Amino acid sequence: MGDAILTPPTEQDVFLEKLVIIPHNYLANDCHQQIADIPLNRALYGLPESGFVFCCFNHNIKIEPTIFEVWMKILAAVPGSLLWLLNRVKMAEDNLQREAKKLGIDGERLIFAPPLPKAEHLARHRLADLFLDTYYYNAHTTGSDALVAGVPILTCPGRTFASRVGASLLTAAGLPELIAQNLQEYEKLAVELARSPTIVEQLKQKLVRSHTKVQQLKEKLAANKLTFPLFDTPRLARNIEKAYQKMWEIYTSGNSPQQIIINDTPS
Structure with a gap:
């Protein structure tokens, strides 16, 4: 089960399974x-x-040499900027700071955040200006967390499922302009945004409006249409239910599995 960005219907032949394409x-x-x-x-x-x-x-x-080198180029092009990373393993922290120095960046410009309870972790996102996605294996839950907390994500999709998740999230969140076509564009856009804080604030405001819609869901207005389907859990549930129903119909009719494309059910 995927969506049209992660698992394009035209690429069915590269999958052993039959694709079930969910909207958004x-x-x-x-x-x-x-x-x-x-x-x-x-x-x-x-x-x-x-x-x-x-x-x-x-x-x-998920941080490998290709994207890390791009990140260091971005830091070099934006004096005074820093990169805020999650601290999971002390060895990784030491290694990343060492590699930064090799690329001409002071290791102290890499700041490491300790684990926190989820609600506070989401809150501290608001101190960040722009989330830089990893390349070969994108943000998944962490990407959703950033968007719901109001932080724009910059991503560059690749050829695999795992490398297209960021693009899928941004499209569903109404921010396709933050999907770079290649790493050169990714680097250029990151630098431009850092040098244009007004643009970043506008993007944040766009996300804040979508988060307000999420708060409306907390008040049990799940039937309302959302501006951004990424945050509309009931809508996704309805679409998945339609997929299960279609699968069952194909099975009970005695047919072999086949590709299924689900039309949206917004309300």
């Missing part, structure tokens, strides 16, 4: 997530008082 985005999101209502300041989370904050809260194992 395949990844189920919890539209009732709580974001802690706490005072936020940079010092509390080990961030300097000034400078553009790039972040990536993906697992450290």
